[in-house]
Amino acid sequence: MKKAYFIYLHIGYWLILWLKEFLFGFQTYNLNDLSFATIVSTLSVKLIVLFFPVCIFYANFLVLVPKLVRTKKIILYIAVLFILFSLLAPIHKYVYATLLPLKFGWYSYVYIDKLNFWLSFQTLLFENYVYIFFSIAISYVGEYFETQKKQQELEKEQAITELAYLKSQINPHFLFNTLNDIYSLTYQKAEMAPEAVLKLSELLRYMLKESNDRFASVEREINYLKNVVELFEIGQKGSAYIDLEINGNYKNRKIAPLILINFIENAFKHGIVNDPNNPVRIKLYINESDFDFEVFNKKNKDYKDKTGGIGLTNVQRRLALIYPDRHKLEIIDENDTFTVHLNIENI
Template identity: 30%
Template sequence: MTKKQIIIIHILFWVVFIIRSSMYFNYDNLQFELTFWGEAAEKKVFRFYTFVFAGLSMVVFYLNYFYVIPTFIGSKKFGRILFGVLLIFAIFIGLRYFVEEYLLNVLYGFTNYNPILPTSFYIFDNLYFASLSIIPSITIWFIVHFVQSQKEKTEVIALKTEAEINFLKSQVNPHFIFNTMNNIYYLVYQKSDLALPAIEKLSQLMRYVTYDSQEKTVALSAEIAYIESYIELECMRIEGQKHIVFNKDVEQPLTQIPPLLLLPFVENAFKHGKVTDVNQPYILSIVQKKNTLVFESTNAVNTYQKDQQKGIGVANIEKRLALYFPNRHQITIQQTESTYFCKLTIEL
């Protein structure tokens, strides 16, 4: 709740309060009038008491709002709460008695209440009048602070989620660099003519990783272009004929998705699979229709040169999906001795 909204709530309350407290019942014509005009206005004493009562109510309202509630009622301890409530009621009754029954009597020679009434009547009668400002001040204070506390909790959760996402993204980048540098090292070691083009391709990819991946979202077309460049880079180090099928069916290329969301599956296909089997090509599919994105990856498992080092890619992506798309994604992984299949469906 903004400061402006809080001020508006207070203003609306006092407008209603003053109008309500200035109403006077005219027994001559048997109807309610305001002390500011009409026949009631001619009786200046009514206007005087209206202003005195409104002023005292404001003093007690904000004394309660800014001091008593935070100090006593907000403590969540019954004894302090009870003391705070009794204290603010006693303050109102004491102030009103001092102003209307003592000060006005000294200055002008009249009082609000009939002097013959017992003190107990005055106290109990003013418990009602005190509640007209004290109960609303408590209510408004708790509403404002409840809304603000909920907003703060939401902001804390958002900051925590963002921190977790940034941490997971920071894992993706070194993971990608580690794998790619190994590939380029292999090309350099083999004195391949593809080493320099691979370095150039890596520099292009690093620009994406360094700059675009720092954004919360990127266009789906940019992510696809990044995957295509990554595949080209991987193919430079692999000897023999590559058999890769990349199907793309995208209705809205500018659809926004988190950066580096799909890459770990492609990395795993090259790291743990093989793409040189003509009978079992690496098939990659990205389909985006309306608000649904479907990613599928099928590759042959490399049983001879399987990388034994445990990767972080899939575990990382599952955590990121839970943060980005809670209850709006489904991931299916099926693995046999010869085939690895993955399907990811996201409701954008």
């Protein structure tokens, strides 16, 4: 709860209580006898009377509960509360036995002539004990919501930090493989090497510009994926067979940047890419309510990655952080084929 809102809430409560007491006081008057002086006098009396519940409530709420009740110093709390009422009792006696009767002609108690320290003490306790329990309850409720807010902020910060860490793993992992391909082209002095460098610069520009944002346009993400595919085909010197199919209206749609590259890279890295009868198939369909993405490849059983892949694990974690309860990821790992199907709702 924002501090300003919290203050306004407190002020509003006491204003309502003051007006309620003010209106209740008029029940004893004949409306025909009311005057401006009477209204001002009644308002003043009710404001003075409000001093005691306000003092008891905030002394308890701001000092005693945080310092003593929450720290389990109950005996000390009761003792300090007794001292507080003892300090207020003489003020109560003066207000009700002297100030209000003489200044405003206001008599609140039939036993006013018998009002003394202990009677004032008992009256204060009887009339304001509800504010003691009320302030304790409000204090604990406020603490609960404050704890929940801090927990949510902490989880948000942890999620942001984790996303940044995961992205830092994704980009170098992809760049390492791409640079290996470009190195091979330049080593062989292939004519496609300059074009490959240009494609890589476009990819880096997208990574640097978009990856720091939580979401990017689907159109730019698709262009990025197309560049990845073209760069891979350049590295394979035309021997790669990849079917890329994109359908649907993706204008003005948003998606987490670099969320799909790992699936495609995984197919290129672990799949058979040079079989025209079993090409790597990449399908992407966008409709009004969701986003559907699928990657299929035949397994390359001759390739063994001794380091173990971290790409799929990272992207699964990113999806869980960015699209909780809004995505479905299905990975079908069969003997000869590997298929990834991802559906994201309401992108």
